[in-house]
Amino acid sequence: MDNGTVSDARPSVFHALLSPEGKDEMYVVPTVDEMKDEATAFFGAAADTTGSAMTLGTFHVLSNSSIYSRLSEELRDAFPDPVARLEYLKLEPLPYLVSPEV
């Protein structure tokens, strides 16, 4: 971005901010400092919310042994290698992880 070019290989929120598409005639291209402010706000919005949700969820899983057993069994079946990366595409279809009421 600093050199004035934007790759289209993997569009991000910054592509939207830098594009006049869909904006009114008042649109001005954000400065680098404004983009840095956006990035800071974005990281803040993502980290605080997700961190709190994960912390609370983990607390409740660890506080309930039947939930813990069922969830860890499902995860162990899906990821037998304990050091393997937990790929999102393999996590998403796990029924108990994504929808514990079933």
Ligand code: HEM
């Ligand atoms: C459990 C996770 C999350 C919760 C509960 C949550 C909640 C919210 C809420 C309630 C708002 C609206 C605030 C308002 O309009 O007053 C909001 C806005 C926003 N969130 Fe999240 N969020 C979460 C995760 C994330 C993540 C992961 C990202 C980025 C990767 C993110 C980025 C944003 C941004 C950029 C806005 C402002 C959108 C706008 O310009 O209107 N949030 N979030």
